[in-house]
Amino acid sequence: MHRLLIACVMLFIGICTANAQSLQPILQEHAEEIAKPSRRTVSVALDALVASALPQATEFLEEWTDKGVWQRDDGVFVLGAEDGDTLAWRDIDTGQTGDSPKDGFTQLKPNGGVRRLIGTALVQFQLSDPNITSRENAVAAIARRSEAAQLAPLLASIEGETDEALKARKIQVANYVSARFAPETADRISAIESLATDTSVEARAVLNQILTKSSGVALSLPEGNIATIRDLSADTQAAYAELVEADLAPSAPSPRDIRQALEDNIDGGRIGGLPIAQLSDPAQRAVAYAALAQSGLAPPLITTEQIEAAVGNHVFYEIYAEDDPEVTDAAAKALSSVQGRVGAAQFADLTLDALSLASIFFLAAIGLAITFGVMGVINMAHGEFIMMGAYTGYVVQLFIPNYTLSILVALPVAFAVTFAAGVAMERLVIRWLYDRPLETLLATFGISIILQQLAKNIFGTQARPLTSPDWLAGAWVLNDVIQISYIRIAIFGLALIFLCLILYILKRTRLGLEVRAVTQNPGMASSMGINPDRINMLTFGLGSGIAGIAGVAIGLYAKVTSEMGADYIVQSFMTVVVGGVGNVWGTLAGAALVGFGQKGIEWFNPSNTLAAQTYMILFVILFIQFRPKGIVALKGRAAGD
């Protein structure tokens, strides 16, 4: 078929050189195909137009698809636009214009299939169009749907391409097209081999298209490029079904057919000599059906031996659509090498994902870890402080429409709001309960119910948007496999900043010194002149304030709802418990373990994130068996509870 087309092209090149500059004669030569085009016949006319390489041909083809071509009663084609009963027409070659009554013209209305063919033909003109946009569109169209005929014009257009990026793209696409359609096998193989390092989706699609295969069955192996011979001896039922499909074996009656046949042949309350009431037993049914088959009332059952014999007599194979084994071998090799690279890239992508998840957990948990470590208090309302921070961000955005500015304002405001809430909670509730840690858990839970319901009453139950600025909107795309959104990078950065900040506060400031002293031994600390009350209050405020900032960060990529805190609270607890209480590095290790663990489990079963969470929790429960005090256990008196 392709050779035929090329022959046609050659033929018409000859004709065109004879009638240079004028399109109308070519059109007249194919008047029949152009006036009443069908997908089968129109290609001849299109090839002629393409081969003419006339500038008018582009316009003609564009107008043709837009139904702007009319045929005069004497057969001449013109471009035209109807205006009521008159037609404003224009000559294709001379550009001469005029108005005539519409009656003398017939509009050409190519159908969808024909328009697509015209589009393909147009692409070849557009490849050398002076307008860069239409050149880009043409290349994109070829990349989407390549055909053999496009290879030559595409290669020809590379030379004269002025735009460097587009030139590179043209070379790339030409490579894809020649991998599939180049006339010389050697060209194809070298194109295919060059794809072995290309992990883009397009390159993989090209290789997969070359390796398209269909499965078949026959008495003996047919001629052609056989991919594999399938061994179906394990599942003879399926193999037999395939034989039936290929009309190589009689079909076995299905359970439905059997029931129908039995029901159709009731004879005086008996089927095949057996009373109906007995037929709830599968064995009796088989007997009854065998009797029917014996007397020719139903098609006979196919026995297992027959099935096995039939399957054994035939050969099941997969055959490539591509005839040349050299090409398919090269493609298979290239594809496996590409898949190796894709696997490595996916692993890198997963690592990035896990890193960003870990930084979210770190942000959400570090505040909790500080309060838990210093005061031994589990703050069940911690999740609600995260939510509070997110809502603060939302409210700030209502007042400051500039997203960049509003985020910059929201971070300190959220810190201030949740810091104040934390201090208030510590003063009003928690400090009365220091000797009853289990009850703090309950009291803070009561506060979490209140805060959650208040948020619901104020902001409603639907999710509120916390829009990120434009410069955070996109994703950093390394290639088709590895990409990570800027927000996640920003969250990672934020987590890093907070890690440094908290380390600085704890290790380099007076407050940090006192906090560490209270953590290690509150009694001793207070006898050294540290006021534990004040430290507790400030620590609680600090932990809550960080939760507020985490809320803004989380709100940027997740939805802001009154229940968002509850989604993170258990993971935060996991992080703290796994990491070990009262240590920043412990929390970091815990966040990394939980984040990487969850993503790792997700990798085994990508469709089921619920399962990943379930198994992660089970893992944490088991982990606690081996390190009850977490990864980084606190040493000294405090470790003894």
Added chain:
Amino acid sequence: MNNSFISRNPSVMWFLLCLAVFTFAVTLLSEASGATFISTSFLKTLGKTLCLCLVAVAMDVVWGYCGILSLGHFAFFGIGGYAIGMWLMYERTREIVETSMSANVLPPTPDEITTAIGSQIFGVVGGSEFPAIWAFSHSLTLQLLAVVLVPGLLALVFGWLAFRSRVTGVYLSILTQAMTLALSLYFFQNDTGLRGNNGLSGLQNIPGLSDVSQATLSLWFFWASAVALGLGYVLFAWITAGKLGSVIRAVRDNEARVRFLGYHVESYKLFVFTITAMVAGIAGALYYPQAGIINPAEITPIASIYLAVWVAIGGRGRLYGAVLGAAAVSLMSSWFTGGSAQDINLGFYVVKWTDWWLVLLGATFVAVTLFFPKGIGGLFDLLPRKKGENA
């Protein structure tokens, strides 16, 4: 023996008396006896409340007496519900399928019936095969055993793991909460074979009793719940009254000292944790046929936390406190959120109870924790006492 623990805990007699009077009164006033004071739906609410009281008593024993703040007992409750729900749903569907198939010309084979039941039950999650987890769903006896054994076994394994590594206090609470979350996430998955977030439904129809009216059925379940609560109360009163009870309370107050005295603390904790989980399973098995539907949302960690809230409000360390707390809070909860409570118009703002009830509950909870650690049950301490009594 019996006399001794009852005489040591006079609340048992009083409680059983009140429960009997209550049951008798409700029976007389219910629709099944021709009266109209208590509608069938309210009767179901009362029956469900009794089940909640039972699980609250179990929670009180594990928390109030043994000092383990378990945030997983409502998950055991849910598992009990699922266990009985599987039988109810299987049998009920089998009845329906067999009735509709009996109209067929050919009598159905066992295989055809199983397939039809399967596609009825699992159609919503796009399956028709019975998962392995349903292997015993045809047998009431086995599923009834599962009601007790599955929560018991789970509690035993989890408790053994947790207690042997000496996880205590808030750590333990967090760990039980994690277990509950893992369970609910597991139940939420379609692959589990328990119909994912659709849960099990139609549980109010008891197979084989389709000609008994819902009014009568509800009354039977109410009685069953009352009997279970009574028995559970006596059981736990007996456990907590004897020497065993003293050790359990000692573990709560100072675990290290009990260990040094030579007791194997882990065994005691494990015993309490497991037996309360079993009772929670039984309570769940009685609750969900009255509720009619169970889904994984019922066993999320928040439900277990509410259970702790009830016990705390009712008063820890006294069994009747748990009953009072569970009954009061759950009944008030359904009253306030059911829309029967009058909204308060403040002129500038209308306080809708459906919106503000949780705020009130949370505030009450904080207040109870801060100011009345003994809960409602603490009010009984204010009663004048006879001489020589120390309950």
